Amino acid sequence: MSIATALSAQRRRHGFPANEVAARARTSPAALSHIEAGRRLPRIDLAERIAEAMGSRIVVLPGARGRRGPAEIVDDIRHDLAQAHHDWAFRRLIQLSDDLRAVDPFVAAVLSAERPEHTGSALFDAGLAAVTAQALATRDMPTPSWTREPDRYLAESTYLPDPQAPFDLRDDEVPDEFAARNVRVHRLDLESV
Known part of the structure; x- marks a missing residue:
């Protein structure tokens, strides 16, 4: 950014x-x-x-080179969704997960602190919160309050990236942070190749 x-x-x-x-x-x-x-x-x-x-500060984050936080990828996801490239938008969530796991836990928490704007898709807003919460929780870091806002949860279970997906997943195949937000995604789909 x-x-x-x-x-x-x-x-x-x-x-x-x-x-x-x-x-x-x-x-x-x-x-x-x-x-x-x-x-x-x-x-x-x-x-x-x-x-x-504006009551803010500019901070230099050592070790964050090339890594982006949730607030920094929203425009890219919004663009992908506008072009009907849900798979590309999903790849950005996977890259976010990789980025947050590749840096020092403190740097990951700082990268995630800023509340991202909405993507234009409730599914991807919930997915963004789930990826962030999962990446931080697995490193015993606190999750930012924006990940717990009501509009970061879905009312019904929906598959990411394709809400029309015909397959079903067992509960143990869906990461906890995603299941809590009614976002259905296989845990292996979140791993970078």
Whole structure:
């Protein structure tokens, strides 16, 4: 996630008016708009002031190189689903699982802390929460509160990635974090090849 994307997402998520953030950060609304749109790369001191104006901090995560958290893959999943590529979106969940298991447990927890936007699919929103909760729980790390929000659970059992899947799974074949959210997926399908 770029600094521009992170700052813009933080401002939108919390509903901070752009002119207010710009004033607190001692910059112009036009400059903030250019930064958020990715047309201008801010100096680190300005990026820090913008983050602080929203009550946030910029943190460098050692060991996270190339690894992404749930909030960073939502746009990719949303794009895949819009193109009717459910299998590609599912591959992104598998990659997320791999990423969260490949880094230090603390780094995995930090990568997962930010609440992701919705994907546009209740099934993939629940799947995203399940992958994150499972990856952290297997490493004895706390799960972020967003993984337990009611809209991260399905009312009925649904197969991931294909809700129309004709096969059935035994309960012991579905990981606990997925079963709790009514997301039916075989535990072996979640392993990277």
